[in-house]
Amino acid sequence: MLYCDLGDVWAIGREYKKGRTKNKNELPVELLKKMILYSSDEGDLVCDFFLGSFSTAKVARSLGRYSIGFEINETAYKHQVDHITSIQRGWMLAGLRSNGGNPHFNQRKRWTKEEMCSVIERYHNIKHTGVTDRQAYNILSQEFGRGYFSMMNIIKRKQGSL
Ligand SMILES: C[S@@+](CC[C@H](N)C(=O)[O-])C[C@H]1O[C@@H](n2cnc3c(N)ncnc32)[C@H](O)[C@@H]1O
Numbered sequence: 139m140l141y142c143d144l145g146d147v148w149a150i151g152r153e154y155k156k157g158r159t160k161n162k163n164e165l166p167v168e169l170l171k172k173m174i175l176y177s178s179d180e181g182d183l184v185c186d187f188f189l190g191s192f193s194t195a196k197v198a199r200s201l202g203r204y205s206i207g208f209e210i211n212e213t214a215y216k217h218q219v220d221h222i223t224s225i226q227r228g229w230m231l232a233g234l235r236s237n238g239g240n241p242h243f244n245q246r247k248r249w250t251k252e253e254m255c256s257v258i259e260r261y262h263n264i265k266h267t268g269v270t271d272r273q274a275y276n277i278l279s280q281e282f283g284r285g286y287f288s289m290m291n292i293i294k295r296k297q298g299s300l
Pocket residue numbers: 163164165186187188189190191192193194195208209210211
C-alpha cells in the first residue's frame with residue numbers, strides 16, 4: 139500500500155510556521171515521513187549524520203523507529219535531545235493504519251463524473267482565494283486522496299476542452 143503514490147517527483151511544500159522562527163534547512167514532516175516509511179520498517183534504526191533540529195530523528199521516533207546520529211553544535215544537541223525524548227515513540231502509526239498508510243487513499247479507484255465535477259468546482263473555489271495552481275493541486279490532492287498529477291491532469295483537460 140505504501141508504494142501506491144511512489145512517483146518520480148514529489149510535490150511537497152515547505153511548512154508555514156506562523157510566528158515561529160524559520161529554519162530554511164528544515165525539511166517538511168510530510169517528506170521525512172514518506173522517506174522513512176519507504177525505506178525502513180517499524181523498530182528499525184534510522185541514522186542522520188547531521189541531526190540539526192532533529193527533524194528526521196523526531197519523525198523516525200514518531201513512526202516507531204529508533205534513531206542515532208551526530209550534531210557538532212553541543213547546545214543545539216542538548217536542547218533537541220531533551221525535546222525528542224518527550225515524543226511518544228510510534229504515535230504517528232495509528233493515523234497511518236487507518237488509511238493503509240497511503241495519503242492518496244483514492245488513487246486506484248475509478249474516477250466518477252461526479253468526482254471530476256467536484257474537483258473542478260473545488261479548484262475554482264480554491265483559485266478564488268488567490269493561491270497558485272501548484273498550491274491548488276496540492277490542496278486538491280489532499281482533499282480528494284489522489285496524486286498531485288491526477289489533479290493537474292483533470293484541471294488541464296477541462297481547461298483544454300473549454
Ligand atoms: C541542515 S542541518 C541537518 C538537518 C537534519 N538532517 C534534520 O533532519 O533536521 C545540518 C547540521 O549538521 C551539523 N554539522 C555540520 N558539520 C557537522 C559535523 N562534522 N558533525 C556533526 N554535525 C555537523 C550542523 O551543526 C547542522 O546543525
